[in-house]
Amino acid sequence: MTSSSEPLRGASHLECTYTGDTVESEALHTLSPAGKPYFARYDLEAIRPGFQPADVAGRRADLWRYEDVLPVRDRACQISLGEGWTPLLDVPRLAARMGVDRVWMKDEGQNPTGSFKDRGLCLAVSRAKELGATEIALPSAGNAGGAAAAYGAAAGLPVHVVVPTDTPAPILAEMRALGADLQLLEGLITDCGRVVRAGVEEHGWFDLSTLKEPYRVEGKKTMGYEVFEQLGGRLPDGIVYPTGGGTGLIGMWKAFDEMEQMGWIGPERPKMFSVQAAGCAPMVRAWESGATEAEPWADAATYAAGLRVPGAVGDFLILKAIRESGGAAVAIPDQDMFDWVQAVGQDTGIFAAPEGGAVAAAVPALVAMGALDPEEEVVLFNTGSGLKYVGMSPVS
Numbered sequence: 001m002t003s004s005s006e007p008l009r010g011a012s013h014l015e016c017t018y019t020g021d022t023v024e025s026e027a028l029h030t031l032s033p034a035g036k037p038y039f040a041r042y043d044l045e046a047i048r049p050g051f052q053p054a055d056v057a058g059r060r061a062d063l064w065r066y067e068d069v070l071p072v073r074d075r076a077c078q079i080s081l082g083e084g085w086t087p088l089l090d091v092p093r094l095a096a097r098m099g100v101d102r103v104w105m106k107d108e109g110q111n112p113t114g115s116f117k118d119r120g121l122c123l124a125v126s127r128a129k130e131l132g133a134t135e136i137a138l139p140s141a142g143n144a145g146g147a148a149a150a151y152g153a154a155a156g157l158p159v160h161v162v163v164p165t166d167t168p169a170p171i172l173a174e175m176r177a178l179g180a181d182l183q184l185l186e187g188l189i190t191d192c193g194r195v196v197r198a199g200v201e202e203h204g205w206f207d208l209s210t211l212k213e214p215y216r217v218e219g220k221k222t223m224g225y226e227v228f229e230q231l232g233g234r235l236p237d238g239i240v241y242p243t244g245g246g247t248g249l250i251g252m253w254k255a256f257d258e259m260e261q262m263g264w265i266g267p268e269r270p271k272m273f274s275v276q277a278a279g280c281a282p283m284v285r286a287w288e289s290g291a292t293e294a295e296p297w298a299d300a301a302t303y304a305a306g307l308r309v310p311g312a313v314g315d316f317l318i319l320k321a322i323r324e325s326g327g328a329a330v331a332i333p334d335q336d337m338f339d340w341v342q343a344v345g346q347d348t349g350i351f352a353a354p355e356g357g358a359v360a361a362a363v364p365a366l367v368a369m370g371a372l373d374p375e376e377e378v379v380l381f382n383t384g385s386g387l388k389y390v391g392m393s394p395v396s
């Protein structure tokens with residue numbers, strides 16, 4: 001590790017995930033001219049010698065332990081509320097209930113605002129501040145707004161959030177308490193996005209929408225590094241991930257490439273399993289039909305707020321990761337999510353979000369589809385705490 005007074009290397013440039021065109025990374029950027037997400041790229045050959053698993057092992061217990069492959073250069077801009085390095089729990093009773101040999105639960109509900117959105121917003125807000133943004137804004141189905149409000153408050157940046165009126169009450173209370181400027185809208189996250197874009201044009205807010213700026217995915221990719229470290233230096237056979245905008249799945253897939261380039265792993269990859277709600281399953285439909293992009297889902301309805309995302313700008317990246325990994329996509333009805341939240345709770349002691357219930361429900365479904373072998377070891381992501389959904393019940 002470099003000494004704490006020296007600036008970090010940061011990213012070398014940004015690359016369009018669709019065309020491969022590159023651009024410098026020292027100014028604020030949103031989507032590429034092709035209208036697609038940018039990925040941050042790093043000089044991994046230069047980083048590799050000082051960033052091996054043994055170098056990282058004793059570092060701070062949050063996502064900044066991976067600062068060598070994160071975009072922030074000035075450590076004074078590394079905003080931290082203790083995000084990341086969440087427990088990876090061996091859950092044998094849950095595995096037995098599912099009829100599979102070995103299951104691990106990565107409990108992202110233990111992040112500062114109770115969801116894994118903290119990872120992405122931590123990085124996006126840190127880097128936006130470093131690059132001179134003065135006000136930030138985003139549409140949210142709930143948890144992203146809470147995380148943005150927290151990191152904006154920690155950074156001293158005003159935050160504007162536009163959310164659907166049926167956002168869970170605990171999350172509305174959280175955003176208000178954290179000082180965000182909150183706008184409620186009758187509609188879905190995509191409708192909220194239009195209001196944010198108007199604010200961006202009128203007031204010069206910086207737009208932190210999923211994958212519309214390059215750094216939320218950098219925060220989410222740290223889950224891939226953590227799973228490797230917490231399994232003692234290896235990856236599982238499968239990863240089961242509840243997919244809305246897909247940042248976490250895309251981020252981990254990117255992390256595995258970086259890890260391979262730095263010699264942490266070989267070419268092997270876990271199967272990436274994407275789980276959506278039966279009431280909003282654009283990726284599942286696209287995967288089943290063999291499409292490379294997903295049509296937006298009409299009339300999205302699910303109480304898993306994080307999965308109520310009818311269209312994702314990173315759709316082609318999600319579908320590519322599922323296919324290249326030999327994974328699958330599966331849709332889960334709300335009632336099954338709810339039932340599995342109870343099962344997870346009783347078998348593990350974790351009060352999971354509905355999205356966590358969905359990934360648990362997905363395991364027997366994937367086995368029944370023949371996509372997952374009961375002998376394969378899987379990591380499930382419980383992406384949030386059940387406490388953030390108190391008062392919400394299944395809708396589809």
Ligand SMILES: *Cc1c(COP(=O)(O)O)cnc(C)c1O
Pocket residue numbers: 115116117143144210242243244245246247248249305306307353355383384
């Ligand atoms: C946002 C969210 C998701 C979906 O995450 P993406 O990275 O957008 O796919 C899943 N679970 C919870 C609890 C969320 O808040």
